Amino acid sequence: MDEIDPDQQEIMRLIGPDLPRIFPIFPTAVSLYNSEVSAMARAEHDDTAAAKATHCHVWAGFQREFLDEPGYTFLDVRGLRVLNIGDQILIRAKKVDANGRHRNADTAQQRAFDAQEDLPGLPAAAARIVIGYQPDIAFSEVERVIVRRPNGRWVSQIVEADQAPYWIDITPRELPLESGRRTTGG
Amino acid sequence: MEGTFNRAMLEVARAARGFTQGELAKQAGVTQALISKLENGLTTDPGEDTVAALATALGYPETFFFSEERPHGLPPFHYRKRARLRKKALAKIEADINIRRIHLNRLLRSYEPQNDWDFPTIDLAQHQWTPRDAAQFLRGHWMVPRGPIDNVTALAERTGAIIVQLDFGTPLLDALSFRLPGMPPLIFMNSKMPGDRYRFTLSHEIAHLVLHYHPESDEEMEEQADEFAAEFLMPAREIKPYLVSPSLGKLARAKPYWKVSIKAMIVQCSRLKLITPRQYTGLNVNYSKAGYGKGEPFPIEVEKSSALSKAVTFHLQSLGYSIEEIARLLMLEPDEFMDTYAERPKLRVIK
Numbered sequence: 001m002d003e004i005d006p007d008q009q010e011i012m013r014l015i016g017p018d019l020p021r022i023f024p025i026f027p028t029a030v031s032l033y034n035s036e037v038s039a040m041a042r043a044e045h046d047d048t049a050a051a052k053a054t055h056c057h058v059w060a061g062f063q064r065e066f067l068d069e070p071g072y073t074f075l076d077v078r079g080l081r082v083l084n085i086g087d088q089i090l091i092r093a094k095k096v097d098a099n100g101r102h103r104n105a106d107t108a109q110q111r112a113f114d115a116q117e118d119l120p121g122l123p124a125a126a127a128r129i130v131i132g133y134q135p136d137i138a139f140s141e142v143e144r145v146i147v148r149r150p151n152g153r154w155v156s157q158i159v160e161a162d163q164a165p166y167w168i169d170i171t172p173r174e175l176p177l178e179s180g181r182r183t184t185g186g
Numbered sequence: 187m188e189g190t191f192n193r194a195m196l197e198v199a200r201a202a203r204g205f206t207q208g209e210l211a212k213q214a215g216v217t218q219a220l221i222s223k224l225e226n227g228l229t230t231d232p233g234e235d236t237v238a239a240l241a242t243a244l245g246y247p248e249t250f251f252f253s254e255e256r257p258h259g260l261p262p263f264h265y266r267k268r269a270r271l272r273k274k275a276l277a278k279i280e281a282d283i284n285i286r287r288i289h290l291n292r293l294l295r296s297y298e299p300q301n302d303w304d305f306p307t308i309d310l311a312q313h314q315w316t317p318r319d320a321a322q323f324l325r326g327h328w329m330v331p332r333g334p335i336d337n338v339t340a341l342a343e344r345t346g347a348i349i350v351q352l353d354f355g356t357p358l359l360d361a362l363s364f365r366l367p368g369m370p371p372l373i374f375m376n377s378k379m380p381g382d383r384y385r386f387t388l389s390h391e392i393a394h395l396v397l398h399y400h401p402e403s404d405e406e407m408e409e410q411a412d413e414f415a416a417e418f419l420m421p422a423r424e425i426k427p428y429l430v431s432p433s434l435g436k437l438a439r440a441k442p443y444w445k446v447s448i449k450a451m452i453v454q455c456s457r458l459k460l461i462t463p464r465q466y467t468g469l470n471v472n473y474s475k476a477g478y479g480k481g482e483p484f485p486i487e488v489e490k491s492s493a494l495s496k497a498v499t500f501h502l503q504s505l506g507y508s509i510e511e512i513a514r515l516l517m518l519e520p521d522e523f524m525d526t527y528a529e530r531p532k533l534r535v536i537k
């Protein structure tokens with residue numbers, strides 16, 4: 001059994017109290033897009049437009065939940081929109097696929113964020129994480145919400161529960177190889 | 187009871203309740219031999235006690251068995267059925283349809299349905315038209331605006347057609363339609379199906395009524411009806427922008443607007459040659475992988491028919507029928523009339 005990364009333990013401990021407020025933002029955003037945007041407009045949206053519109057609802061959801069609350073600050077670094085929790089955690093939200101990866105080309109700011117680099121306007125010591133939501137193929141509901149430390153360090157999945165959402169570690173593990181053998185793809 | 191015992195109505199009543207002869211005999215406390223002889227016309231006068239027992243067991247008033255109605259068999263065409271449909275289930279559907287048709291016949295003696303346009307017939311060969319041409323013609327004839335049809339049921343009912351929604355008790359039969367002398371076009375729809383399938387099925391039945399008044403090969407008629415229904419609901423010129431470079435996500439977003447299934451749009455993409463056979467296969471594979479064969483996202487509400495309930499309401503409100511009187515007209519017990527036709531809680535039996 002692999003041990004859980006202490007960094008993952010610590011960050012999930014820090015955002016744990018906020019998970020019951022963060023988790024519903026994603027299904028609400030998808031539901032809002034499907035119920036409030038007219039059927040004709042949605043029919044004319046391509047995948048990018050649908051994702052972009054849903055992302056706006058996601059970000060508005062974060063703002064409805066945390067704007068003007070002590071300890072939470074919204075930052076915008078040349079288009080990179082981030083929620084700063086107590087100068088300890090910086091969160092950006094992304095639509096992701098089943099592997100927890102996003103598809104679109106990142107800006108320089110986003111790449112720097114994911115690489116945990118310093119960016120003017122962001123607290124240097126804060127951990128940079130991505131909260132990803134994976135909609136189903138029809139964009140009708142959210143199948144999974146994940147928290148990911150970029151650069152492949154670890155991935156947690158948020159699991160909905162009656163009491164409060166909890167997290168499980170879903171970091172991909174490398175298969176142990178027999179000594180002297182290498183595997184190839186396929 | 188006056189009149190002659192109508193053995194055909196006994197058979198209809200038994201099939202409508204889903205009884206075998208043996209089950210009915212047990213329920214009514216008579217022998218199966220008697221039921222068999224009655225239905226085959228070997229015994230013509232069952233006697234008052236037997237009629238009362240049969241009426242009680244079957245839940246129909248005694249007048250039902252002495253009416254002069256003649257049940258019709260199902261037409262050999264015009265119904266979307268799957269091959270696995272069993273004989274007993276089909277017999278029940280046939281009986282239910284006969285009973286509703288008898289009700290309609292009686293209600294239409296005093297009630298004239300709305301009739302803004304006619305329900306034409308089109309000879310494809312004579313016009314040298316394709317089913318798509320016919321669908322475009324009908325949209326124009328019925329003055330359907332560009333784009334999706336908001337409510338296919340309401341549109342068809344404006345021609346005087348009667349659409350009856352019934353629980354067929356099986357998912358293996360979707361619909362059945364026919365024209366009978368002296369009656370408007372009749373379409374019987376299985377009420378237990380998703381709204382998008384309901385709309386496509388209804389359009390398919392409209393195609394049969396418009397195109398197939400002389401039966402041809404079943405396979406050809408079904409293909410023509412599908413092609414007609416697709417064009418009727420998704421006219422090529424108007425839906426093309428929504429189907430170019432289709433992904434499952436894109437089609438899913440178009441579904442609530444066009445009110446057709448994702449599957450129907452995939453087929454339409456192929457029919458209109460907007461995708462290659464390889465892309466068609468790919469979309470179908472993704473469709474299955476997503477589990478949409480068992481239920482698609484963005485369900486469409488099933489349209490409600492209103493012609494029959496309007497006829498009933500007309501009798502109750504304009505003609506002043508009481509519940510007992512209209513139940514007697516339709517040869518039903520008042521409770522069954524309420525269950526079948528009344529929109530609770532608007533109407534209540536006043537005793």
